[in-house]
Amino acid sequence: MVVLLAGATVAVYAYHPIEPDTAGVAPVDGQVVFLTSGCTSCHSVDGVSETGQIGPNLTYLADRAGTRVEGLTAGEYVRQSVLEPQAYIVDGYGEFMPTLPLDTAELDALVEFLLTQR
Numbered sequence: 484m485v486v487l488l489a490g491a492t493v494a495v496y497a498y499h500p501i502e503p504d505t506a507g508v509a510p511v512d513g514q515v516v517f518l519t520s521g522c523t524s525c526h527s528v529d530g531v532s533e534t535g536q537i538g539p540n541l542t543y544l545a546d547r548a549g550t551r552v553e554g555l556t557a558g559e560y561v562r563q564s565v566l567e568p569q570a571y572i573v574d575g576y577g578e579f580m581p582t583l584p585l586d587t588a589e590l591d592a593l594v595e596f597l598l599t600q601r
């Protein structure tokens with residue numbers, strides 16, 4: 484009987500895994516990161532911010548990001564574009580993009596946002 488009870492308890496825990504306590508931690512919004520990190524002074528995304536003209540328009544970035552640099556996935560390319568802007572220079576543009584300080588959560592959210600704009 485004791486053994487059965489213990490088994491039942493384990494089963495209950497298995498079906499109700501303890502969720503991490505995320506109360507009070509707001510998820511990072513990639514669009515907000517894009518709008519507040521200086522990106523919009525140079526880049527536009529249709530329907531979000533359309534004044535930045537110095538760098539390429541990033542609206543259909545997902546269509547080209549995966550083929551820009553051999554061996555880099557779309558996500559890896561966008562990440563590299565932000566962390567090491569000089570690693571790859573888009574044809575027709577100079578080395579004007581600065582490296583902007585973003586933490587990991589901000590960068591993750593930003594990459595997700597940029598790869599879903601069309």
Ligand code: HEC
Nearest residue numbers: 520521522525537538539564568571572573576579580583
């Ligand atoms: C001072 C202007 C400037 C700022 C600020 C800037 N960029 Fe750029 N960015 C550029 C220029 C110019 C290029 C094209 C040259 C190159 O590849 O570095 C570029 C290229 C890119 C590319 C590659 C686009 C492609 O078609 O392959 C991405 C992605 C990008 N920037 C994202 C960002 C993000 C995200 C931010 C904000 C965190 C940002 N940039 C801030 C000027 C800027």
